[in-house]
Amino acid sequence: MSEFGLRLAISLTQIAAVMGIVVITVLLLTLAERKVLGWMQDRMGPMEVGPYGILQPFADAIKLFFKEDIVPAGANKFLFTMAPVLCLIPAFIGFAVIPWGPNWTLEIGGITVKPFVISDINIGILYILAFASIGAYGIILGGWASNSKYSLLGGLRSAAQIISYELNVGLSIIGVVILTGSLSLVTITDAQAGWFWNWFIFALPAPQIFVFVVYVISSVAETNRVPFDLPEAESELVAGFFTEYSGLRFAFFFLAEYANMVLVSCVAAALFLGGWNAPYPGTILELLGMPSLAWVENTMWFAAKTYSLLFLFFWLRATLPRLRYDQLMKFGWKVLLPIALANIVVTSIAVFIAQHMK
Amino acid sequence: MAYMFFGYFAGIIAITAILVVALRNPVYSALSLLVMFFHVAGLYITLHAEFLAAVQVIIYGGAILVLYLFVVMLLNVNRDDRYHSQWRVAAFVCIPLSIEFLVLLSGGIGSAHRAPASLSVEPYISNNTLAIGKMLFSTYLFPFEVASLILLVAMIGAIVLAKRDIGENNAKHMTRAPGAR
Numbered sequence: 001m002s003e004f005g006l007r008l009a010i011s012l013t014q015i016a017a018v019m020g021i022v023v024i025t026v027l028l029l030t031l032a033e034r035k036v037l038g039w040m041q042d043r044m045g046p047m048e049v050g051p052y053g054i055l056q057p058f059a060d061a062i063k064l065f066f067k068e069d070i071v072p073a074g075a076n077k078f079l080f081t082m083a084p085v086l087c088l089i090p091a092f093i094g095f096a097v098i099p100w101g102p103n104w105t106l107e108i109g110g111i112t113v114k115p116f117v118i119s120d121i122n123i124g125i126l127y128i129l130a131f132a133s134i135g136a137y138g139i140i141l142g143g144w145a146s147n148s149k150y151s152l153l154g155g156l157r158s159a160a161q162i163i164s165y166e167l168n169v170g171l172s173i174i175g176v177v178i179l180t181g182s183l184s185l186v187t188i189t190d191a192q193a194g195w196f197w198n199w200f201i202f203a204l205p206a207p208q209i210f211v212f213v214v215y216v217i218s219s220v221a222e223t224n225r226v227p228f229d230l231p232e233a234e235s236e237l238v239a240g241f242f243t244e245y246s247g248l249r250f251a252f253f254f255l256a257e258y259a260n261m262v263l264v265s266c267v268a269a270a271l272f273l274g275g276w277n278a279p280y281p282g283t284i285l286e287l288l289g290m291p292s293l294a295w296v297e298n299t300m301w302f303a304a305k306t307y308s309l310l311f312l313f314f315w316l317r318a319t320l321p322r323l324r325y326d327q328l329m330k331f332g333w334k335v336l337l338p339i340a341l342a343n344i345v346v347t348s349i350a351v352f353i354a355q356h357m358k
Numbered sequence: 359m360a361y362m363f364f365g366y367f368a369g370i371i372a373i374t375a376i377l378v379v380a381l382r383n384p385v386y387s388a389l390s391l392l393v394m395f396f397h398v399a400g401l402y403i404t405l406h407a408e409f410l411a412a413v414q415v416i417i418y419g420g421a422i423l424v425l426y427l428f429v430v431m432l433l434n435v436n437r438d439d440r441y442h443s444q445w446r447v448a449a450f451v452c453i454p455l456s457i458e459f460l461v462l463l464s465g466g467i468g469s470a471h472r473a474p475a476s477l478s479v480e481p482y483i484s485n486n487t488l489a490i491g492k493m494l495f496s497t498y499l500f501p502f503e504v505a506s507l508i509l510l511v512a513m514i515g516a517i518v519l520a521k522r523d524i525g526e527n528n529a530k531h532m533t534r535a536p537g538a539r
Contacts, residue, residue: 123411130420133420133424152431155431
């Protein structure tokens, strides 16, 4: 029983560490977004709380925590309470299958532990897709339960948008799955070791660069970010599906949106950009005679890739205007979907030929 | 342990399946259907069919049910209009189902002897996705292709139905709109 207890304790520690890192990243992102937007628009961004405004996320958190919790009259109270939770849980649960670093094993009290892989389930990427699709319920139900026309319209828009773009995300991943022959994110990342031209975005026989673009665009749409933020278009729908939410429940939606951004960036980094692999074979710290510290370099590469993709989200927000609704649908179904489908055909033919050339 | 999980999943599936038809609010019905899909996926996982479990959640939970919810919200169905007794239809559906249930129950005792045969499937369990792929594209290739053809026909049918009005309005000088026979 003590072995079970130890196992449980180790698992809980890992989960707590990942949750901590994700929440800290989200806090950083709320500040970084306002700062980056500020600099891009020739402003300073938040400057009041702490030096250069770096304590702003904590001020925001305290403000949201102490705000009055309002449930509108005529709202469906049960679903109104459930919706933010339904949005938040799928956003956080997907991090369970992300490989944060090398697939090492450690021995702690006779138990082998993989410190950087919480769980290596053999359908890892499908697991993420499954929970991402559940996240849509929080948005739809939040919109419906608020008993407000703006919320309802926002919720319905998001339903249509998420279904359309989820399809593109799923189809753009298939090319990578064909190249690896596995759905596990750990195996997919391991297959991209070596020089950076082994990353699936460049890898022969079928570079996935086009679907990488499709994936990034679709994931921007799936997380309801500018230029695809129609579910919460503030100039038409007040604030979309969370118009009626306040206080901690609003904070839940907010947290879920940012956690989703982190999640799709992590997945993109792991699938297309080599995950924790450095752009050169091995690690520098290993060459310097410190192989026990090589994981630092690897996790830092993963963080660097994820943060560059997150920066792209801010960049898009500062640059692009919002699409019209019919443009959004037309773009998803008539441009991105054919590219993703064509990529599947091309990749499978290329892999087939490459296997027969050997 | 395995029986405990099965009991939990089966119990929740039975309860939520009844709630789907028993609840008066269509949104609640859709939600209990979602809970049911999740627990069916859980059953698949206890059978080591992770791929099926993920696909179950993605397709039924993530796509089909969202569309149901979409329609329910868009129509905003009044709660009482939809309910009128359909005893004849109920009897017509339920009697064959209960007969089938009884047959299965009586036949289930006989099939219990065949249970050890499932052990021979054990090697597949290590890679369930691969096994499903190989089965679909070898043994069940024809049914698979027929199913996809049926889906294609349904899709074309939906497009024809949806576009009929637009075609008539745009081309009134035409004697007959395309697809509107």
